[in-house]
Amino acid sequence: MSMAQKPRLLICIMLIGLFSTISAMADSPSARKSLIRSANIDANEEYTFKHCNPLRKKPFETNSKKKKLLLIGDSQACDFLNSMIENGYLTNYQIRMRYIPYQCQPLISKHLSRFIDRKDRELCADTERTDNLLQAKEQIKQANLVIFSARWKAKAAKALTETIRQLNIKSDQNVIVLGGKFFGKISIRQYLRMSDKTLLSIKNDIDDNVKESNKILRTELNRRIIYIDQYKLVCGSEKDCPVFTKNLDLISYDGWHLTKSGARYVGNKLFKNSPLREM
Numbered sequence: 636m637s638m639a640q641k642p643r644l645l646i647c648i649m650l651i652g653l654f655s656t657i658s659a660m661a662d663s664p665s666a667r668k669s670l671i672r673s674a675n676i677d678a679n680e681e682y683t684f685k686h687c688n689p690l691r692k693k694p695f696e697t698n699s700k701k702k703k704l705l706l707i708g709d710s711q712a713c714d715f716l717n718s719m720i721e722n723g724y725l726t727n728y729q730i731r732m733r734y735i736p737y738q739c740q741p742l743i744s745k746h747l748s749r750f751i752d753r754k755d756r757e758l759c760a761d762t763e764r765t766d767n768l769l770q771a772k773e774q775i776k777q778a779n780l781v782i783f784s785a786r787w788k789a790k791a792a793k794a795l796t797e798t799i800r801q802l803n804i805k806s807d808q809n810v811i812v813l814g815g816k817f818f819g820k821i822s823i824r825q826y827l828r829m830s831d832k833t834l835l836s837i838k839n840d841i842d843d844n845v846k847e848s849n850k851i852l853r854t855e856l857n858r859r860i861i862y863i864d865q866y867k868l869v870c871g872s873e874k875d876c877p878v879f880t881k882n883l884d885l886i887s888y889d890g891w892h893l894t895k896s897g898a899r900y901v902g903n904k905l906f907k908n909s910p911l912r913e914m
Contacts, residue, residue: 666834666883667827669896674823679888682895686720687713690732692766695777704728705778707771708785709737714893715784715813718902721895725914728780733771740791741783743768743798750790768798775802780914784813786891787848796857809914812856814849816865817842818876818887826878826885834883838875839890841866846873863909869901 673679687706695703704725706712712732719725735741739759740750751759759765768775775781781804783795795812804810819839826834849864856862870876879885884896893901906912 666831669883670823670826670885673885673888673894676889679892679894683710683713683717683892685717687716687732687734690716690730691734693731694774695729695731699729701727701729702779703777704730704780704782705733705771705774706730706782706784707733707735707741707768707775708783709735710892711786711813711815712782712784714816714898714901715782715905717893717895717898718905721899722902722906724902724906724911731774731778733766733768733774735766735768735785737786739765739767740788741768741785741798742791742794743801744794750788750794768802772802775804778808780809780811782811782813785815787815787845787852789844789848789851792848792851793855795852796855796860799857799860809861810859811861811863811911811914812852814852814862814864814866815845816869816891817845818878818890821878821885821887821890823885831883834879835877835881837878838872839878840875841870841873861910863905863911865901865905868908869904 690706706716708715712734716730716732719730733741736758738751738755742750744750747759748756759767762770785791787795799810819842826837829837846866849866852862853864866873866876877886880896880900882896884900885894886897886900888894888897
């Protein structure tokens with residue numbers, strides 16, 4: 636191939652890529668605009684924490700007639716809060732948040748070092764920077780409904796029943812534990828080149844680590860605790876999970892956290908098909 640031919644070949648390759656992208660965008664322009672918005676990680680992260688940050692460690696209002704809901708967990712709990720808000724669920728509760736980072740896990744144990752990586756122990760021991768269940772214990776007693784939602788480590792999932800026992804939950808309090816979720820690797824650049832039909836067919840494998848911790852929660856939690864398997868309700872499968880809704884909305888922008896449309900989609904699935912609908 637001559638030197639003169641190489642630039643022409645490069646231009647042809649670029650044009651083919653451009654035409655395929657334009658063709659896909661012509662298939663459903665609104666879906667592609669939504670995908671481009673989903674590529675803005677900073678904006679999406681801001682949405683993830685928008686509603687839960689103002690509720691952290693906020694006390695319940697004693698003069699309110701609403702029931703009390705205490706949400707405990709990490710950014711997965713913020714996702715769940717967004718799914719409630721986007722669908723208008725549980726408006727009969729005043730909602731408060733105890734944010735415990737993934738590195739620290741929502742646990743009570745004399746041997747926390749078994750559950751926390753060495754590099755994270757300084758962070759988790761700093762009660763000014765992070766919350767924990769011992770600090771939250773008094774507020775937990777006040778709640779009518781306590782919901783745990785986290786990116787569970789397997790060891791923490793195994794210890795959760797004992798943790799909840801130590802919280803001395805009363806018989807008139809409801810406790811719900813949400814299993815973890817992960818929608819796999821998200822590749823927006825690739826999605827922009829695909830047709831609507833292809834996007835709707837994309838399914839990512841369910842993460843083995845999340846599957847393991849969910850199995851532990853499902854089999855080992857006390858029967859009085861309500862366990863909700865998000866994979867089962869949202870994905871309808873124990874093997875893989877769709878990446879897009881039927882309306883071509885991306886469910887998760889990074890695999891772990893929900894887009895605004897994803898929060899609406901997931902919340903609708905959770906509340907219509909689980910004991911949450913009775914709360």
